[in-house]
Amino acid sequence: MSGGKFITVEGTEGVGKSTNIAFIQKLIESRGVELVISREPGGTPLAEELREILLNKRDELFDPTAELLTVFAARAQHLNSVILPALAQGKWVLCDRFTDATFAYQGAGRGLSLDVIAGLESIVQQGRQPDMTIFLDIDVRTGLERASARAELDRFESEKIEFFERVRAGYKSRVNSRPEKFLVVDAGKPLEEVQSSILTKFEPLLDRWLAR
Numbered sequence: 001m002s003g004g005k006f007i008t009v010e011g012t013e014g015v016g017k018s019t020n021i022a023f024i025q026k027l028i029e030s031r032g033v034e035l036v037i038s039r040e041p042g043g044t045p046l047a048e049e050l051r052e053i054l055l056n057k058r059d060e061l062f063d064p065t066a067e068l069l070t071v072f073a074a075r076a077q078h079l080n081s082v083i084l085p086a087l088a089q090g091k092w093v094l095c096d097r098f099t100d101a102t103f104a105y106q107g108a109g110r111g112l113s114l115d116v117i118a119g120l121e122s123i124v125q126q127g128r129q130p131d132m133t134i135f136l137d138i139d140v141r142t143g144l145e146r147a148s149a150r151a152e153l154d155r156f157e158s159e160k161i162e163f164f165e166r167v168r169a170g171y172k173s174r175v176n177s178r179p180e181k182f183l184v185v186d187a188g189k190p191l192e193e194v195q196s197s198i199l200t201k202f203e204p205l206l207d208r209w210l211a212r
Helices: 017-029 045-055 064-088 099-109 114-125 140-150 161-177 191-211
Strands: 006-010 035-039 092-096 132-137 182-186
Touching: 006 017, 006 099, 017 035, 017 092, 017 132, 017 191, 035 064, 045 064, 064 092, 064 099, 064 114, 099 114, 099 161, 132 161, 132 191, 140 161, 161 182, 182 191
Parallel strands: 006 092, 006 132, 035 092, 132 182
Antiparallel strands: none
16 A cells, blocks of 8 residues: 555544543554554644643633633644654554534534635645545433533533534534435444444444455
């Protein structure tokens, strides 16, 4: 293969991204593929520092535009330091969130201009998009109950339910605009059923990629 594949996993709070990314990782690595696991925001020491700035609660209001620019600053560092070099070496990259999250959280959630986000996307990514995105979908209230039972909530997780309803709608809008790019999985079902669905939907695509 002349280059690696770039796969992202998206979803609102409590969808089980970490658990299911580990499942997808095993599935890919079982085929002998060299895989890099990363996350956004984050993925490099500097980008992880920016992640802490984004997630930590503070008394000062985090201006939405400042938040958006911080997200893309972390993405630029991550993309150029980790993702692109790995893909150029023929490695695959499996990433917990990417720019779809920005359109959902900062766009639909915060109400920022989608055109502005698309402009920043163009500057930072230079056309580089995931080869496939697995969207783990769940009822917002169920997801938040799961998240609150897991650990102390960060700044984003502490938002009101209406914010996450907008975020989920933003994700669904992304899916509807490019259905060929997404594999949609109902993450509200028991874990065994969720992972069975991932296997059923993702394995045929994996087979086609590896056959080329």
